[in-house]
Amino acid sequence: MLFAALFSVVFLQFFTRYVLNDSIAWTEEAARYLLILLSFCGAIRCQITGSHIALEFVDKYYGRYLKWVHLFALGASFALCSTILWSAWELIQRTSFQQMVSLPFPKYYLYAAVMALAGINAMVIAAQITIRLKTATRS
Numbered sequence: 001m002l003f004a005a006l007f008s009v010v011f012l013q014f015f016t017r018y019v020l021n022d023s024i025a026w027t028e029e030a031a032r033y034l035l036i037l038l039s040f041c042g043a044i045r046c047q048i049t050g051s052h053i054a055l056e057f058v059d060k061y062y063g064r065y066l067k068w069v070h071l072f073a074l075g076a077s078f079a080l081c082s083t084i085l086w087s088a089w090e091l092i093q094r095t096s097f098q099q100m101v102s103l104p105f106p107k108y109y110l111y112a113a114v115m116a117l118a119g120i121n122a123m124v125i126a127a128q129i130t131i132r133l134k135t136a137t138r139s
Helices: 002-019 026-049 056-061 063-094 108-138
Strands: none
Touching (some): 002 026, 056 063
16 A cells, blocks of 8 residues: 555656656655655565575584574564664654644654554564574474
């Protein structure tokens, strides 16, 4: 749905700029914010399916420590999501009175959505850490 909205906004921007020769002002800002949200939604999907970019060729060098390296990577990802959560909260506090430039919404709507998506990603990572810890301590 987000991708369809992004596609529609970008097509509208292209059509009005190059065909009608009169660009709609809000399309650039809307496309930027939709791309940000799409990126965070995609990060959740990639985290769930385990399809993030990784250097898989180095996995063979870790041997029996591979499960701990993967746990470390999950911990680093959790720390990143936690930092994004904290940063989004700070931005919400600081920009609660500001409006978007060309859209009639407060700026903190975007930061609240990013915060929610980063929180969902952090919960997914926490569940994956729990599962990996259970399997790592058994073997």
